[in-house]
Amino acid sequence: MSAALTLAKPEHLDKITTLAAAFHAEEGIEMPDEARRAGLAPLLNGIPHGAAYLIGPPRAPIGYIVVCFGWSVEFGGLDAIIDELFIRPGVRGRGIATETLMSLPRALAGAGLRAIHLEVDSGNEAAVKLYKRAGFVTRDRYMFMSKTL
Template identity: 60%
Template structure:
């Protein structure tokens, strides 16, 4: 299957929100629809800090992927971060996620992004294998630390 990526725009907010709600429920993320909307709406309205892509046919997407951006002096330019990726359960384990990650890499590198990162739960072996197959490696020199406000 060709995992077409469709850059989500304002008209796609409903489909994107529905997919994200399903993903967040599946992951046990405690989010209100208001919080979800605050995170997704700017992406489809063109905020320069990230983008959301629907996966599959635009009229009946099978998933989505969100990438955010940051500037890195040491990497000499823009970095991308895969923030969320979701595929409907019925289409998983068919190589679609691999195709999406590869396509996203080509799109982003063509737009000048120098590096693509992803955070993966240590216990999520399936996701870790997916990213390892696609050239992602642990950075043994750095730890990802967080502070919420």
Template identity: 45%
Template sequence: MKSLHLATPEDLAKLMPLVAGFHAEQGHEGEPELLQEALLPLLEGSPHGAVWLIGLRRAPVGHVMVSFGWSLELGGLSAHVQELFIRPAVRRRGMGGEALHLLGQALKQGGVRELLLAADPGDETLTRFWRRARFQPQPRSLLMRRVL
């Protein structure tokens, strides 16, 4: 059984509770209308990012969202994991790791050269998860942000 499915507009109703769960865990208060407005272009095929459902398409247990950029260093596309969420009741069963493995394969076939993410260095559990998924800290790198 394939456990990763590219989300489409028809998946919006299943996706919204998962995205809301991720944002609640992160302490982000967002209006559902704004989240839906931000998700729709990705579900409709925007070249700037994509969302995949994790688990059965009819009853997903999570989602992963990536945005796309460009790496001069690696000479091609890069993808940045913006969100990875698995429902709390079914965590620690390997679904997140399997989803990242399948995602990496699909992105590589699509010409993506690297998969990036921002991790909270104080969250040891998540840091161990990311390391098991073969992500490595980058020397001399600090992710910074300026909201426009």
């Protein structure tokens, strides 16, 4: 099975919303489907702040990844955060997430991206191992913090 990536477009909204609902249920993220769709739709409509990709065949995707763009003085330019990454449970363990995490940053670097970041539950050993295998490192003295507005 391949981690072929397809830039998600408006016609993929139903598919990616279904995948996101599965991810959110798995992670205990509670939100109405309308809010989920409202968070995804602008990414599929081409806003410059981020992008969503379907993983696997677009007609029957096996996962998705969302990246959101920003700017970093420290990293010298355009950076991104992997906001969500989900692979259907039935196809996990086949290297699909690793392949995605290796290929997407390389492709984005070609477009000028200088760094890519992500947040992970430090207790999720499988995810930490996956991200380390894909070249992500923990930054000493730093932790990701949030404030909801």
